[in-house]
Amino acid sequence: MGLNALNYDDQGLVSVVARxxxxxxxxxxxxxxRTAIERTLKTSQAHFFSxxxxxxxxxxxxxxxxxxxxxxxxxxxGDTLIYLVDPKGPSCHxxxxxxxxxxxxSAGRLVEGSSVGAAPTLLRLERILRERQAxxxxxxxxxxxxxxxxxxxxxxxxxxxxxLGQALIGESDDRVVSEAGDVLYHLLVGLALRNxxxxxxxxxxxxxxxxxxHQEKASR
Ligand SMILES: [Zn+2]
Numbered sequence: 001m002g003l004n005a006l007n008y009d010d011q012g013l014v015s016v017v018a019r020x021x022x023x024x025x026x027x028x029x030x031x032x033x034r035t036a037i038e039r040t041l042k043t044s045q046a047h048f049f050s051x052x053x054x055x056x057x058x059x060x061x062x063x064x065x066x067x068x069x070x071x072x073x074x075x076x077x078g079d080t081l082i083y084l085v086d087p088k089g090p091s092c093h094x095x096x097x098x099x100x101x102x103x104x105x106s107a108g109r110l111v112e113g114s115s116v117g118a119a120p121t122l123l124r125l126e127r128i129l130r131e132r133q134a135x136x137x138x139x140x141x142x143x144x145x146x147x148x149x150x151x152x153x154x155x156x157x158x159x160x161x162x163x164l165g166q167a168l169i170g171e172s173d174d175r176v177v178s179e180a181g182d183v184l185y186h187l188l189v190g191l192a193l194r195n196x197x198x199x200x201x202x203x204x205x206x207x208x209x210x211x212x213x214h215q216e217k218a219s220r
Contacts, residue, residue: 007078014079021070021084022202024120027091028099044069046083065089126198133192145189153193156186
């Protein structure tokens with residue numbers, strides 16, 4: 001299925017979900033016509049079609065908050081695309097990183113100001129860790145680790161890694177999963193301690209698996 005066979009609606013549009021390549025966070029949803037998709041593929045910059053202004057629109061043309069598109073994916077029935085993007089700056093016109101910063105609770109009420117957002121699990125975890133890091137009032141395990149500094153985090157990372165190793169050697173899958181979770185959590189605390197973002201870690205990982213196995217081994 002190429003550009004001709006896309007399932008355009010009666011206005012010649014398909015829906016586009018712009019998702020951050022590195023973290024998996026959905027940044028925005030908009031529409032694209034054929035020209036917008038062609039322009040996107042040709043320039044690697046996200047283009048859409050504005051229904052309100054009825055014209056082609058390059059993301060960031062006025063704000064500067066562009067999106068570089070790495071890949072374009074198409075759904076089963078051809079009426080929706082995913083742009084996998086590296087966003088520059090916030091993606092929403094309100095200044096929020098993502099347009100999805102409000103939640104509907106189970107009663108259908110609007111909840112503003114959720115700090116973790118609709119993000120994927122690891123990104124949520126990172127945001128919760130950063131919140132605890134910034135909080136002065138709240139006592140938490142995370143806070144006590146961070147206050148203990150690198151020596152304390154080092155001891156915990158080693159301890160958890162050893163427990164994971166033991167679980168891998170001779171314990172149940174449940175134990176392996178649980179210990180792997182502990183390792184990941186403490187690893188993220190270590191990154192928070194150094195003010196390194198999860199995005200930076202994921203960028204290193206995705207660089208590795210985009211190379212061939214041989215190159216990947218050699219680069220470690
Ligand atoms: Zn928005």
